[in-house]
Amino acid sequence: MQLRLDCRKILPRFTLEAYVTLEGPGITALVGPSGAGKTTLLRLIAGLERPDAGTIHFQDALWADYQLDVFLEPWKRPVGMLFQDFALFPHLTLLENVLFATGDRPYAESLMRSMNIWELRDKRPGTVSGGETQRCAVCQALARKPELLLLDEPFSALDPPTRRAVGEQLARRADELGIMMVLVTHTIEEAFHLSSRVLTLVGGRFATGWIEETVTQMERDAQDCRSLLSRMQSDRRIHQ
């Protein structure tokens, strides 16, 4: 399984240089600072944006070629996507949301059972918790049986334990289905915990060094916190 990007996209502040080949199955994490072009990269793969130059190939299929004016519409690509700022359709129940992507009710049921949300099938998205909503969004994205699943920080609104649990459930399911996933995340620990490959995108270019810089900064922040804490403790002792 191979996704080959050989394209550019002109953005207001910089040009996204997407020259990379991703191999699957498995999870490839994409990390980088805010506004680095990570979401745009996923949108190019999903067909929600057109490249301004170059090509996109998945396996042997040509998905986009700027010069030949080839562009495969999103609904024709075997892709699923989880968005950062949108999860489910509010006018449908959880089951209807999953069935929206597939007419196969037994498959929808098996997906929802595997994510422990079958009991909530008749509830509307607004009446269940954030974690349950995201688990249902995962079922919806998998219901179409995609060969490639794109995840644009889908768990960023969840608390850390729920985030870890949903992420692990998703990784297990992806392993079982043998699909390829691209996970955009801000959390480096999450990237290394869930995926076998981590790519870094900075200012629209794939780069090295950003992870090291961020980890060093995180260590500095942790050191600052530790010294602040010890100062507060010694102050308390003096007052006592």
Added chain:
Amino acid sequence: MTGPSALLELLAQPRVLFPLVLTAKAALLTIPLHLAAGLGLGAYLARPKAPLRGLVEMAVTLPLVFPPVAIGFALLLLLGRKSMIGSWLLHGFGLEIVFSFWGVVLGSFIAGLPLIVRPVQSAIRSFPERAVEAALVLGKTRLQAFFLVVLPNVRRTVAAGLILAFGRSLGEVGITMMLGGNILGRTNTLSLEIYNAVSTGEFETALALSTILGCASSLIFLVLKRLGAL
């Protein structure tokens, strides 16, 4: 005029019954036209990069800000027998719009158009684009995404706009008078008949017809309130 029996007696008269039936027929035909145009134009104008958007938006809004009689007169010149479009419609399709039932329908349609298009446009524009994109990556085409995702979420606005447009069409006078000609027994709608009755001093008839229009408007108000649009 005293009591409901007198009102019913008056309504049974052919002179009063005809405008009632004509208005009902025109309104029934206008509703599906408003629905189709409201959804089509509303969706088109909600796209920020739609070609000729400004021009179409101006044309749709015109009946709200321009005197109806002037719009009717412009349409009379545009669609009259001697005009290019009028002659083409008459000789090509045998369709005569001016001073006919179709003139009444067109007048009702144009008068109510902005009241359905503008709210639908605004509702679609404020609907999150991300939901449409989610539908696209779930295998739905743009048209399917519109009917399966956008429309169910803006249905109340569509219904409210449709009822408002219907109400405006019922009370339309200016455009209908110019395009239909207010010909007795042919194009005199309910609103025009009230005007005719007052002109000839038949105040009882005018009162009876106004009562009917008033009842229809009150019903529209109640339905809109129920839909939460007021």
